[in-house]
Amino acid sequence: MTDLRRRDLAALLSASALPPALARPALAQASWPAKPIRFIVPWPPGGLNDLLARAFNDQVSRILGASVVNDFKAGAGGRIGVAEIARAAPDGYTIGMGNLGPLTIFPNLYSNLPYDARRDLVPVTMFAASPLVLVANKDLPASNVAELVALAKQRPGRMNMASVGVGTPQHLVFEMIKERDGLQMEHVPYHGPNQTLPAIFAGDVHAMFDALPLMLPQIRSGAIKALAVTTPQRVPLLPDVPTLAESGYPEVDVVGWYAVIAPAGTPRPVIERLYTAYTEAAATSEIRKLLQEQALIYLPNTQAGFAERIAAETERWARIIKEQNIRVQ
Template structure:
């Protein structure tokens, strides 16, 4: 057979295809997104991060014209979910919810993280922050922080303190509380807030620090007794509830924050479009109200604001971990 010689037109088509393939992803980001986008939430369904992300995903899917699929990957203090994000293709079709635990606390809590947030992730948007609440089972017999401290000192090591997991702000809120009050309580970590809350209401554990986003409905329904909130100021959602600092623990101040991250080398054009879309959503009065209803205070700004928050709080949480002796139980 006589070999066929490529025509000039075929050669031009081949050259064009080759050139297009060689273009950086950023130059082709104008077509993004052409299919569903996965948002990895490194905690259980029904918890605070899940609630925050589902509110955003619903509106973001409308803005981008594609489905935003929530993928809950709890476990190992959020490490499992974050590893998933770092290993994903940097094409804009996998995002992650990064928070104070996975981006800052875990650096001090784990001797060796299975991912490097500073090198393997890029910031997309800082969404906001939420306070924690200190709640106890209703039949514990305490009605204030002072009464809880007195009971804990009378029964050293006997009270059980649940949390949504090792390294969460619920865990570290409790460790800081124990350090500043000179008390000893047994930490009981769970794989997310929902099961911990159920066991607290059922009397299997005594108390818990948890994000208002997940614990607020149970406080409002009267299923748990709330003693205090953990921020520097009272919560707009529960203005009658004092802060831990007001309740006799000066210097106590803890809030949980989070934002959207993407794998390193995600096209800047995609990051910019996502940041603009998220900011536009969070700026609407309707969304601010919906987030306020679960105790989450929204923020809008450039991607770098998330990394600036990480840089500012990483040494602070490292100090809390060191002083408290917090460990991965």
């Protein structure tokens, strides 16, 4: 046997002695995806989460050359589905959707979460965002944030602000304003816009923050009025509505975001390919049209930048929840 053949045989025997995951990592990652990818949506079908998942994953399936199949695992405000993503095998074939509730607020609000957002999950990219908008009863004598604050100070304990639940972004943004200005306004939690909108129409609720896609039709019809948006820049669909930063609150930069997350341990080349695919999908004319129609925006982000955003928001909500002694029943 020649020296060359001996070396070849030795290399072959050495490789075959390694565990499969170590013997062929490059081959396994290069062939990904070789089968359909399961995309867990931690909310019910039929809503905005469903619409976004289907639209983006249609594009991503085309880009990757493999089907991305939506699997709805609703319950507990997203905690059930996110926990299933966290428990999945980190092979790139189970990923899912996350947002700022399960990833940045709930870790500070619940003591018995079935996952550790930092340890068990990898943020891939934020692929869409929803501005929050501060709206008021159409007859309230306040047309901007300064006038609303002045009115609340004139009527201590007699004004309120609604939200779609304790510990939601809508509630916590209100707490930021309340803390900053020392307002004596009551927080009135409801179970969703089906309850908050009739209350604000009737004047039982004076103001509230909520997602722009839900509020835009009511703003356009004149049923409620918009006082400010929570994004750093004005929203094209509401060009005359100032930002909270313009209104004197530069620290309030909040959007409800939609993100791709994966189980911790998912190979880095897979994460990078997912990031590239969803970023490419966001740039397509179909997705741009959808986001505009749904009053959503796309905020360009890197993987590192998105991870930093999650860490900063987690720290911010932790402080507010602790200082305001916010608890869930």
